[in-house]
Amino acid sequence: xxxxxxxxxxxxxxxxxxxxxxxxxxxxxxxxxxxxxxxxxxxxxxxxxxxxxxxxxxxxxxxxxxxxxxxxxxxxxxxxxxxxxxxxxxxxxxxxxxxxxxxxxxxxxxxxxxxxxxxxxxxxxxxxxxxxxxxxxxxxxxxxxxxxxxxxxxxxxxxxxxxxxxxxxxxxxxxxxxxxxxxxxxxxxxxxxxxxxxxxxxxxxxxxxxxxxxxxxxxxxxxxxxxxxx
Amino acid sequence: xxxxxxxxxxxxxxxxxxxxxxxxxxxxxxxxxxxxxxxxxxxxxxxxxxxxxxxxxxxxxxxxxxxxxxxxxxxxxxxxxxxxxxxxxxxxxxxxxxxxxxxxxxxxxxxxxxxxxxxxxxxxxxxxxxxxxxxxxxxxxxxxxxxxxxxxxxxxxxxxxxxxxxxxxxxxxxxxxxxxxxxxxxxxxxxxxxxxxxxxxxxxxxxxxxxxxxxxxxxxxxxxxxxxx
Numbered sequence: 001x002x003x004x005x006x007x008x009x010x011x012x013x014x015x016x017x018x019x020x021x022x023x024x025x026x027x028x029x030x031x032x033x034x035x036x037x038x039x040x041x042x043x044x045x046x047x048x049x050x051x052x053x054x055x056x057x058x059x060x061x062x063x064x065x066x067x068x069x070x071x072x073x074x075x076x077x078x079x080x081x082x083x084x085x086x087x088x089x090x091x092x093x094x095x096x097x098x099x100x101x102x103x104x105x106x107x108x109x110x111x112x113x114x115x116x117x118x119x120x121x122x123x124x125x126x127x128x129x130x131x132x133x134x135x136x137x138x139x140x141x142x143x144x145x146x147x148x149x150x151x152x153x154x155x156x157x158x159x160x161x162x163x164x165x166x167x168x169x170x171x172x173x174x175x176x177x178x179x180x181x182x183x184x185x186x187x188x189x190x191x192x193x194x195x196x197x198x199x200x201x202x203x204x205x206x207x208x209x210x211x212x213x214x215x216x217x218x219x220x221x222x223x224x225x226x227x228x229x230x
Numbered sequence: 231x232x233x234x235x236x237x238x239x240x241x242x243x244x245x246x247x248x249x250x251x252x253x254x255x256x257x258x259x260x261x262x263x264x265x266x267x268x269x270x271x272x273x274x275x276x277x278x279x280x281x282x283x284x285x286x287x288x289x290x291x292x293x294x295x296x297x298x299x300x301x302x303x304x305x306x307x308x309x310x311x312x313x314x315x316x317x318x319x320x321x322x323x324x325x326x327x328x329x330x331x332x333x334x335x336x337x338x339x340x341x342x343x344x345x346x347x348x349x350x351x352x353x354x355x356x357x358x359x360x361x362x363x364x365x366x367x368x369x370x371x372x373x374x375x376x377x378x379x380x381x382x383x384x385x386x387x388x389x390x391x392x393x394x395x396x397x398x399x400x401x402x403x404x405x406x407x408x409x410x411x412x413x414x415x416x417x418x419x420x421x422x423x424x425x426x427x428x429x430x431x432x433x434x435x436x437x438x439x440x441x442x443x444x445x446x447x448x449x450x451x452x453x454x455x456x457x458x459x
Contacts, residue, residue: 125306131283132300133322133370143318147309229309230350 011206022206025183028096028170029163032103037156040108044115045141048123059116065109074172077102081173094175099183102169107159114155119144150222157218164211233293234258235280235374240289242275249275251429252289261421262396262406266413268458272429273409274303277376280407295373303379305363307351312343312362315351319369337365341395357388364395375399377408381415393419413453417441425449427458
């Protein structure tokens with residue numbers, strides 16, 4: 001990627017290096033959001049619908065973890081994945097997979113906490129009807145997740161926003177290796193430290209545009225879905 | 231329903247408030263039983279307890295058929311279409327997928343919603359929502375159907391349509407137990423009447439005898455429109 005070129009110019013000319021960064025950014029963040037959604041939505045729903053000792057503490061913990069500092073997550077994962085760490089034999093450090101894992105850890109509490117709140121609210125509304133229909137626990141979880149799906153889109157979007165914007169975790173576990181683990185946020189940090197501000201700003205604009213586009217798409221899908229389903 | 235539902239000394243209290251107080255009562259098969267009484271008399275609690283949604287703190291409820299259904303005063307529609315709401319109820323009732331479409335169409339036709347199948351259930355009018363809730367309850371193929379003030383928020387035309395449905399259902403040998411605070415409705419529908427006040431049974435018996443010659447002072451005052459305090 002030419003250092004003196006503007007991001008717009010690189011984008012308009014479909015610069016392969018820039019496109020690779022954008023592609024990897026989307027792949028890492030979307031993978032992390034997908035993993036966190038698969039884990040976080042059922043987890044949040046189960047917390048909402050079950051009662052067990054310490055439930056209040058679990059809710060407080062999950063809520064508090066929404067504010068996890070990315071550098072702390074990066075550091076913890078770095079220690080776990082480093083050669084002498086418990087997961088060092090996996091050889092994941094400084095790979096996109098490690099970046100996905102780090103962002104999953106960051107996004108999971110957001111999706112789980114927002115899902116719990118959404119499902120719990122809907123459960124209060126549906127409780128009598130589902131009890132009268134003698135729907136079992138797993139049936140209730142499935143029903144509530146499905147009927148809350150448009151609200152849960154907001155939770156997933158919040159997770160995507162977190163994943164797409166964070167730099168602290170991916171730079172520690174990814175290493176910001178050119179052509180391999182460099183994503184938009186780490187590239188912006190690097191270009192800024194090098195004094196290449198126009199390029200950093202340009203990359204930031206591209207990142208912002210992607211986040212806005214994803215949110216707009218989700219909003220359109222949500223509106224259309226609500227029109228059909230009520 | 232072939233056997234009677236019996237309440238024996240049933241008491242229920244929630245948050246130290248007594249909702250049913252040593253209630254002993256028999257709900258026999260046959261024509262609709264209408265449960266009347268002022269607000270807070272225990273009508274809804276009686277229905278919920280019979281449905282098994284609230285366990286008695288004391289006493290026993292026996293004879294409730296396994297095939298039973300309830301329609302709440304403010305039924306909640308799932309965030310789905312009319313047909314999807316009904317399909318959900320049929321599936322929850324254990325009906326095989328193969329027979330669902332035919333049964334769903336039959337129920338929609340019965341409640342007069344045959345042309346509303348694709349509409350989001352939450353966008354139906356009040357009367358339509360009540361009729362869909364009734365169809366959903368009937369999806370369980372109940373031997374006894376509990377209705378909690380189903381016409382309380384309906385206009386006269388919608389009320390008449392709903393009462394006609396209740397008569398149709400009762401004619402199909404489904405025992406209807408309905409709570410209402412509308413004495414006119416009770417007169418129009420009841421085969422038997424149960425009058426509750428403050429969770430206690432005031433009087434129960436065949437509707438003609440109850441309305442023509444009530445045995446208790448409270449029942450006489452209630453029928454005369456006086457306030458039971």
